[in-house]
Amino acid sequence: MKVMIVDDEVIIREGMRKVIPWREYGYELLETASSAEEAIERIKREQPEIVLTDIRMKGKSGLDLAAYIKAQAFPTEVIVLTGYGEFSYAQEALRQGVCDYLLKTSAPEEIMKSLQKAKERIEDSKEHRKWKLGSREREISNLMHQLLVEKLETSDYKKLFHLMPEMKKPPYQLLLLDEALNPGQLAEAEKLWNTYLPGKWVALHDKTVIIVQRDPQLADHYLLNMAIKKIPQSNCLPVFVGSIVTSVSEWHASYKELDGIVLYKWLLSTQRMVTSNDIQGRKGIPHSELLPAQEVQLLSYVKRGESEILKEWFRKRMYELFNHPQATPESIHLYVQTLYVSTIRFVNQIAASIGNTPHSYQSLPTPREWFPSPLELLFPLFLRIMNDYQELSSSTQVNYVQNVIHYMEQRLGDSLTLQKIANHVHLHPNYLGDLIKKETGKSYVELLTELRMKKAIILLTHSPAKVKDIAKIVGYSDWKYFITLFKKHTGVTPSQYRRNE
Incomplete structure (x- = not known):
């Protein structure tokens, strides 16, 4: 279970990091954060389940951090540490969804007791299970962004296939929908899609990418056409279909090609499926014509x-x-x-x-x-x-x-x-x-x-x-x-x- 310590005093951060045997108790201590601003920048990416934060810091306070976590609906438990024992702080902390309130002078045993309670609440929470599933999907989405948009390094393919072992075997085919689906829609669409062809649905900015695992023995597009007909589309715009490729290293070029023709959805809006062959012969409107x-x-x-x-x-x-x-x-x-x-x-x-x-x-x-x-x-x-x-x-x-x-x-x-x-x-x-x-x-x-x-x-x-x-x-x-x-x-x-x- 991931824990993040947030405090603008290096002595406090280092003291808490060293005084508690985190691994012995089953916790993964993330890199400490020196401000609420730094924590806010990292929290979505690193996904800590528990945050221990000082209540008074330069810039944003621990309560601001707690309010951010609450507003984002992250299933993260927040424990506030402070040198001030005023009741007003405790009241405000509770309003911001803080699960516990401890003094910095608390003994390590008291801190561990508070952590254990938070851990139990998380493990009992249905939201935590959803978060873990969402965490995997976000990690896949981040890797896919690097692979398709930035061209992921070959050394990182193992990490991608660890998350998606079902996609190890080529050949592949990329499809692109120029619309975003929410996580629920993605999961439902992927489940339906896999009744026809094995594939992974990934959210990518304002688009949706489908990586299809093609059967090399099936050269025809019958199953692909059947699956495409089941794709949910709110605006009935075309699905862009790339060429079949034999390596993950070719995904980047295939995505770039699909992204380059996506504006044809306004020209070929009556077509259910658009490939590069559909537009290859177009020469453009002659400049002198009319x-x-x-x-x-x-x-x-x-x-x-x-x-x-x-x-x-x-x-x-x-x-x-x-x-x-x-x-x-x-x-x-x-x-x-x-x-x-x-x-x-x-x-x-x-x-x-x-x-x-x-x-x-x-x-x-x-x-x-x-x-x-x-x-x-x-x-x-x-x-x-x-x-x-x-x-x-x-x-x-x-x-x-x-x-x-x-x-x-x-x-x-x-x-x-x-x-x-x-x-x-x-x-x-x-x-x-x-x-x-x-x-x-x-x-x-x-x-x-x-x-x-x-x-x-x-x-x-x-x-x-x-x-x-x-x-x-x-x-x-x-x-x-x-x-x-x-x-x-x-x-x-x-x-x-x-x-x-």
């Missing part, structure tokens, strides 16, 4: 200033992204981030054109943060941009040229005429042409060509698209003419430019 058109749509709704219409548009886009056959979590996030940055850039261009300081916006949350509730977590960010634009657009000093440039950037693949642009900003074409020349130093045609060449350079640098396709994307149906213009603009052909990058 994005330019959706940027235009988004800006049109931002300009209209109708929040409910914008919200409904946003809801539909999220549905389309999460159900795209090539979607990956990374490509969805990049898609949304591109829309977000593009909209911010537009509003800040307007702000700069009228002499205002650009607005500062927060970064998007990580996919793990916003995937569960995209509308609730992301829409307010876009709504703020819309509101900022509406405030800016009420000014009569809006710089039409910056607005026009942004409009052109979003439609470079279209047939863009000065008349069409002028209609967009409600200006006469000649007047708009003069404004463009005055602010940029270029004619409308020169400005359009420059914007198209800049877009082509970006696509050549960051996309594998063919030169013919890039020509079409930036607005040239005659790709040979595009090559001539590109060389005139940069001094090299598109293919030469790509090779030089």
